[in-house]
Amino acid sequence: MxxxxxxxxxxxxxxxxxxxxxxxxxxxxxxxxxxxxxxxxxxxxxxxxxxxxxxxxxxxxxxxxxxxxxxxxxxxxxxxxxxxxxxKLEREPGVMMAMEIAKKQILTEEWLQRKMKSITKPSAQEVEDFYNTHPELFEKRKVFQLKELFIDNSAASSLKIDQIIGNTEDLNTLEQNLDANKIPFNVNMATLAAEQLPMGRLPLLSALPNGHFIKMTSEKGVLIQGVLSAKESPIEKTKAASFIEAFLYNQVRKKETEVVVKQLHDAAKIEYLGEFAKLTQAEGKENQESPPAEIKQP
Incomplete structure (x- = not known):
């Protein structure tokens, strides 16, 4: 090398x-x-x-x-x-702003890159362990044909929506029950491989029988994700090694970056002004997805 x-x-x-x-x-x-x-x-x-x-x-x-x-x-x-x-394009406000943004991005990435120099690549054993503990990503990998229903919180009371979902076993019946109760919802079809799904959701979807679903809630509404079909498409260990190595390295790098940025925040004096005065660091974080409901089994 x-x-x-x-x-x-x-x-x-x-x-x-x-x-x-x-x-x-x-x-x-x-x-x-x-x-x-x-x-x-x-x-x-x-x-x-x-x-x-x-x-x-x-x-x-x-x-x-x-x-x-x-x-x-x-x-x-x-x-x-x-x-x-x-x-004299470099004097135009829009160009000047774009150049400044690019400069900040380059300096930020370079500084972080230098701070992360001590991070080593995962060992062969770590790669092996990850492969063996995540068969749903590799040995038993699937490509899912999914049907998603999104129900906005304004469509009906959360209690009523939860009751309908809780009393329904399969996706087709759920659509019929929502229609019968005049609760509107949006439908989306998607074909996603295992690695394109959130890690926390993948084992649940992998265990679903065709036609059944999981439920996820957020501040905006309820997302129903049902499996129409799932085709096995395994990845051999030799082909997966480079992907696993990159994933594990990036995970460590992400955690180290969060630690470094937190240290900078703790040492800095940050003031929010005007309409942003009520903001806090906690409010700036992305909303995390709530845990999926239990799997609907036949």
Whole structure:
């Protein structure tokens, strides 16, 4: 596996070898660390190196083939940038705001990336354990054909809705009972693989017989999710390994990020002004989905 330092050496060598293959006239105009000059502005081999790295083309052959195209792209970008400056686009309020947002995003991601350097990839045993403890995602993975009913809280009293749902065994009967009680609802059809469903909901849906459902409630209303059919589509352990590794790494990274951000919040002085004065950090959090009701069995 190539290290970042080794990749940089390979990329630089590739770029230099391509540039040295140019004519002597071009070599005279772009010596040393410069790949091209566009209306007096230089495009360095480091810019080309970064473009090559971003494209993911590290191997000798693919890298050599990609360099001319990438250099042309950088030249075109430089020409457009120069024209944008002539038109003074960077002074327009909307552009200035977009540039500031992009700057903040880049700095935020870079700072967090550096803080997360100590996080290591999960071990082979951790990957193995995750695979074995989640058969619904891999060995017994399913693709679900789902039918969803959403009942707005304004449609009827929550007590009446709960009574109808509680006394109904299957999805078709539930629709009939809602219609009979003149309770409106929206219908949505969806085909989702196991990994596209929330982890907490997946075991419940996996255990459902066809035609049966689970219920979830929120501040806006009630969501009924019923299984019309479920087709097994397992994933082999070797194919799942990279997915599991990335998932476990991101889970650890997410937790570490939350810890770091909380530390920053605790150390900071934050004031909410005007109409935002009543806001609290708790109110800023996303509403969590309530636990699903028990499975309706035949």
């Amino acid at each position: 190539l290290t970042l330092h080794t990749e940089k050496i390979i990329l630089t060598a590739l770029i230099i070898s391509i540039l040295e293959a140019c004519s002597s006239e071009n070599k005279a105009k772009a010596p040393g660390q410069v790949a091209a000059i566009v209306n007096g502005e230089e495009i360095s081999i480091y810019q080309l190196e970064d473009a090559l790295h971003q494209s993911g083309l590290i191997s000798d052959e693919k890298g050599k083939q990609a360099i001319p195209q990438l250099l042309t792209r950088l030249i075109n970008q430089s020409l457009i940038m120069q024209q944008a400056k002539v038109d």
